[in-house]
Amino acid sequence: MALLFYLLFWVSFSALIFIIHRTSRYRRLRLPPGNLGLPFLGETLQLISAYKTENPEPFIDERVSRFGSLFTTHVFGEPTVFSVDPETNRFILQNEGKLFESSYPSSISNLLGKHSLLLMKGSLHKKMHSLTMSFANSSIIRDHLLVDIDRLVRLNLDSWTDRVFLMEEAKKITFELTMKQLMSFDPGEWTEGLRKEYLLVIEGFFTVPLPIFSTTYRRAIKARTKVAEALSLIVRQRRRESEAGERKNDMLEALLSADDGGFSDEEIVDFLVALLVAGYETTSTIMTLAVKFLTETPLALAQLKEEHEGIRAKKSEGEALKWSDYKSMPFTQCVVNETLRVANIISGVFRRAMTDINIKGYTIPKGWKVFASFRAVHLDHDHFKDARTFNPWRWQTANVFTPFGGGPRLCPGYELARVELSVFLHHLVTSFSWTPAEEDKLVFFPTTRTRKRYPINVHRRNHVKS
Template identity: 85%
Template sequence: MAILFGYLLLCFLVSAGFFIVFRASRSRRLRLPPGGLGLPFVGETLQLIAAYKTENPEPFIDERVNRYGPIFTTHVFGEPTVFSTDPETNRFILQNEGKLFEGSYPGSISNLLGKHSLVLMKGSLHKRMHSLTMSFGNSTIIRDHLLVDIDRLVRFTMDSWTDRILLMEEAKKITFDLTVKQLMSYDPGEWTESLRKEYVLVIEGFFSIPLPIFSPTYRRAIKARTKVAEALSLVVRQRRAKYEAGERKNDMLGALLAGEDNFSDEQIVDFLLALLVAGYETTSTIMTLAVKFLTETPLALAQLKEEHDGIRAKKSEAEALQWSDYKSMPFTQCVVNETLRVANIISGVFRRASTDIHIKGYTIPKGWKVFASFRAVHLDHEHFKDARSFNPWRWQNNSGAGSPGYVFTPFGGGTRLCPGYELARVMLSVFLHHMVTRFSWVPTEEDKLVFFPTTRTQKRYPIKVQRRDIFSQIKSKTRDQS
């Protein structure tokens, strides 16, 4: 046994030696970006994951940028990868989607979303479907149709709040209910809540090993994905029958059924499933973190309350927000921008080089992955003064904000710009309006941010809420002033 172990160890060391020599030779020949690929086969994946499981993942990139510069080579998730923390290079990557770069996602995500999801579509089909998705979240649609649903669903969820809540869970209910309404015209109920619980399991499997036999998390995610697909398939079949009978609905499913592409039920299910994930996870996290950052910045919270108390004072207690109200929230938009910048729900995007690419004096070999890091740019002191502090005032009159425009990319860019970016901003603004005008709150315990496998708070941000009688406060303030 000892001889066998020694033989295996010798083979490993020889293989590792050849790997290191070959790697160094290839690097010199191609002029790869500088960097270190870490251990053979494992690379630097463990260091990356360990950093992102903490509240401060910056040192992983900071140390390499200080040593190698804003573009460096590493080896993560089984592949050599070029990291870019340079906004110009990130812009080049985003703008050349489908030309020099193509989307690349871990197998676990691809399998769980489905082969017909928007994130995996390419070419003209992706262009058509991306445009269709954006058409259901543009300012006109939000103003004329969705704003009333957003206001109603936020109120509906907040009406049930008593004493202590987990804010992230409550925010997820709001975003999921709105997305289901937008996609399939379903109002909140037992069916939507049951579907949401299965979605939680699907998302947990995104960054697991895509082998059910080795990963219980992935195994649970696959089972949950099957349940979600079955539930959505039933909805699609029922709606298709009604559509063929002449019944029409103005939602995403209705547009897919009426389209010229003649999508199969499987294609529609994959498409809807992925959009539900996108609308559910990211926006709810932004809502939670906005409240967390404001709570930790009392002056900003006070100014936000003043802005929204002024809006609510002109309306009755039950009156819904109008588009003109949304447009009269200048400081709220500063808070939204700063939350997006500091939180970095999408920390960056992976792409794969379709050919050898020459940029900034380096070569990215064909087939290599690249990672355009938005987080590194947003938290760079060269672009934003005191970049790692929450400071919504930096956005007033555009002072202190990064320039040029492509420095701030919370929703990505290029042909894969997040199609729901405008809807997310409106949802967050409406949520904050009702949060600050209806409640005061205090965290019940310390809660830290982590960024792997997704950005979230460790304890789902538990808070104790107390209802505000804003109209009595306004009357009292008016009497005092007079």
């Protein structure tokens, strides 16, 4: 008993000395202003409760007004410096792997897998990122992917009846597109079953990562296991086919036949899990919100319709879109940019300081998290006039616009997402008119979405057939 008391005393004493030493070190540094909040919890509860309002950035707005564009807080168990400064954000993005490294809450990393592109570091990340960029570049989309994008979008829209939940329909479209591009699967019972498991995985991203306390997280972990098992079977089968000389033109084939022996099955599965999440959740949300914003901005919708009806008028009935059609959609790209700016599906990125970093007259201590907020910059009136109003005509200049991140971790599917959204909008506005079935508002936490999945009443335009 005495020995146990002695050990507990020294453990507690050592922990106290460590905390005092660390605190005194922080006092010697000039930290960005802010508040670390309660012990252990920090300001996590304030962050979560703030985002239950309809304000897109309540937590950040309140602290920027008190402390400025660089402030200190404590969220998700760690001291964190938030940046709402475009110059600082660019500095963080460009110094990936030098001064900062990717670091995300465990609820996200556990579900994506250690070999996901979001969490990879060093040479493996560079290799995988380069491979992904090469498979989703403009020439690949033009020569190989566009025909499937056009076909699958039309196939889904042809099934619409009088009333649809647009968010659900958009998710079906993007999941089917992603499955086709990654593994050459057409829509079917197997892909739909996998999609339902993915819904459970995504629900677990921003919950407490403790299965005992969170049924949502427990379901997400089980669903992630099922998804990984299903994909592992496909990877093993495709590896055998590839070794036998049977090749397909998709992302999985590129991973299997990569230089220097390719990747292990575990690496490929984690990579596919993350890409399915990225291609499925983000693009479907942008599709939904583009329609919502356009519906609420009749002049923009009218100009978009005029642009696409001009393209459709030059094509025969049922003729698919070509790359030249996509490149002749200038106002559509303004709509895409403005939707990305206002919606900000990726609100920002987490990084960890690899050393003490001096910036803007402050020091970010080694080991601290930093959060570069894209959304707060995009919604700042100093950078965009009437920043919280949807205005696609503003896109003549865009010097602080980073919807897809930047630096070595620039989203490799940025051009593909633009093409998918543009094709979707083309077939939607030339085939349908619609009205909201009921009022639906945006929610910005844990991800941007609509509360009611944006139900709309659709009316097929018989005089224009795609």
